[in-house]
Amino acid sequence: MITKICCIGAGYVGGPTMAVIAQKNPNIKVTVVDLNEKRIAAWNDENLDNLPVYEPGLDKVVAEARGRNLFFSTEVDQAIDEAEMIFISVNTPTKTYGVGKGMAADLKYIELCARQIARVSKTNKIVVEKSTLPVRTASAIKSILENTGNGVQFQILSNPEFLAEGTAVEDLMAPDRVLIGGDTTPEGIKAMNKLVDVYATWVPRERILTTNVWSSELSKLVANAFLAQRVSSINAISELCESTGANVNEVSKAIGMDSRIGSKFLKASVGFGGSCFQKDILNLVYIAKTYGLNEVADYWEQVIIMNDHQKRRFAKNIVKTLYNTVSGKKIAFLGWAFKKDTNDTRESAAIYVANDLLYENANVVVFDPKVEETQVYSDLDYLETRTSDENKTMLKVVTSPYEACKDAHAIAILTEWDEFKDYNWEEIYQNMQKPAFIFDGRNVLDKNKLEKIGFKYQAIGS
Ligand code: UDX
Numbered sequence: 001m002i003t004k005i006c007c008i009g010a011g012y013v014g015g016p017t018m019a020v021i022a023q024k025n026p027n028i029k030v031t032v033v034d035l036n037e038k039r040i041a042a043w044n045d046e047n048l049d050n051l052p053v054y055e056p057g058l059d060k061v062v063a064e065a066r067g068r069n070l071f072f073s074t075e076v077d078q079a080i081d082e083a084e085m086i087f088i089s090v091n092t093p094t095k096t097y098g099v100g101k102g103m104a105a106d107l108k109y110i111e112l113c114a115r116q117i118a119r120v121s122k123t124n125k126i127v128v129e130k131s132t133l134p135v136r137t138a139s140a141i142k143s144i145l146e147n148t149g150n151g152v153q154f155q156i157l158s159n160p161e162f163l164a165e166g167t168a169v170e171d172l173m174a175p176d177r178v179l180i181g182g183d184t185t186p187e188g189i190k191a192m193n194k195l196v197d198v199y200a201t202w203v204p205r206e207r208i209l210t211t212n213v214w215s216s217e218l219s220k221l222v223a224n225a226f227l228a229q230r231v232s233s234i235n236a237i238s239e240l241c242e243s244t245g246a247n248v249n250e251v252s253k254a255i256g257m258d259s260r261i262g263s264k265f266l267k268a269s270v271g272f273g274g275s276c277f278q279k280d281i282l283n284l285v286y287i288a289k290t291y292g293l294n295e296v297a298d299y300w301e302q303v304i305i306m307n308d309h310q311k312r313r314f315a316k317n318i319v320k321t322l323y324n325t326v327s328g329k330k331i332a333f334l335g336w337a338f339k340k341d342t343n344d345t346r347e348s349a350a351i352y353v354a355n356d357l358l359y360e361n362a363n364v365v366v367f368d369p370k371v372e373e374t375q376v377y378s379d380l381d382y383l384e385t386r387t388s389d390e391n392k393t394m395l396k397v398v399t400s401p402y403e404a405c406k407d408a409h410a411i412a413i414l415t416e417w418d419e420f421k422d423y424n425w426e427e428i429y430q431n432m433q434k435p436a437f438i439f440d441g442r443n444v445l446d447k448n449k450l451e452k453i454g455f456k457y458q459a460i461g462s
């Protein structure tokens with residue numbers, strides 16, 4: 001029986017996952033550690049509105065478990081030393097340098113974690129990979145642990161996370177499946193069973209799958225690639241619908257009712273974002289290329305190419321519709337997060353659309369219910385298209401949707417936040433430049449209602 005767990009990385013994955021494990025296992029002490037002191041302080045904030053990750057329902061889970069058997073700390077060594085099981089949940093961004101630049105996952109944080117675990121551990125440990133990693137990372141971790149450790153035994157498991165942001169708590173409480181990969185040796189199987197027991201306190205056993213390590217690692221990449229591929233497929237069809245007079249919502253519904261296809265992940269949009277889809281597909285492509293499987297690599301790369309096209313096409317259409325120039329025109333962005341119900345903006349389509357419009361000298365004004373101003377600027381600065389000062393001059397972030405839309409030539413919907421539907425659209429219309437355009441990148445607003453008010457409304461795929 002495991003009694004102490006440590007998780008390295010208190011981010012979007014580590015934080016919520018450990019909170020739920022702790023809530024469901026009051027007998028296990030769960031300590032989440034992170035190098036980032038501010039982040040840990042936010043996890044420990046008395047005021048649950050200040051948790052660093054916004055997820056519906058997360059505050060309640062943290063409130064119940066924190067201080068009882070859930071702890072957030074910067075004392076990494078101590079937590080590693082105490083724990084019998086260590087989750088690695090640090091970020092694995094796409095490499096921005098060297099071999100595999102722009103494609104391969106940067107594993108430097110993972111390696112640092114492995115070395116730290118090796119240095120600190122005095123008793124046997126089970127190390128669990130939670131971060132999405134390229135296939136065969138477990139063997140790299142194993143090699144570091146075995147060659148630099150203090151002679152203690154390590155078992156490496158892969159336990160990829162399938163939670164989606166915005167529904168993290170729901171997904172963790174009732175997962176479709178929990179996947180655990182490990183060695184097929186007796187010790188490996190024993191380690192897997194210990195992790196199975198942790199989940200089995202609330203997940204039905206038949207939903208907990210055990211596989212070999214590589215199947216588990218690969219399954220995570222493949223799951224995300226399949227999901228992203230559905231979005232790119234429907235987005236490809238959205239462009240065809242716009243040219244032919246078909247309606248992509250109707251096509252989605254019609255094909256989704258085929259039980260072999262299924263109705264989920266068929267929403268046409270301005271493009272998928274998030275920390276995982278692009279990174280994981282690039283990883284898959286890189287792995288395929290490494291093995292000389294060029295057709296396989298090209299096949300999956302097309303999912304990314306389509307997604308980039310969809311984002312660019314959305315920006316281009318705004319420029320074209322606004323009489324081929326947006327120079328000096330105010331364009332209001334409603335939404336900056338990569339999807340609703342999260343404050344995460346990684347790879348959000350909004351960043352790229354804004355960048356394209358700024359390139360055309362537009363004045364972009366952003367409102368998002370959960371994203372902070374500093375995050376918006378840091379997302380833009382990261383692209384290194386222009387200086388930080390230029391970004392601050394050309395793009396503004398406001399805290400009211402009505403202020404964002406006041407005197408705007410056009411509104412672009414970039415995230416499908418529910419509250420957008422309930423705005424006072426008459427008032428917004430009155431205060432805009434005419435003709436007042438809306439480009440609905442998420443197909444969330446009511447076309448008939450808006451056209452009745454006087455808006456020129458354009459959706460994706462119709
Ligand atoms: C990350 C990866 O992006 C994802 O691929 C993987 O599946 C899970 O881990 P996420 O939790 O969303 O997802 O990342 P992030 O919110 O950036 O959290 C990572 C945390 O690890 C950060 O708080 C960072 O400070 C911390 N970290 C990073 C460490 O504590 N130590 C390190 O060496 C590196």
Ligand code: UDX
Binds near residue numbers: 162165265266276
């Ligand atoms: C994804 C996977 O779903 C999850 O299992 C994995 O653990 C991490 O990656 P996440 O990135 O949080 O989760 O969000 P997801 O709901 O998958 O959406 C990804 C992107 O696709 C978002 O930008 C979303 O707006 C977009 N999307 C999704 C569409 O454009 N259309 C759809 O029909 C579905």
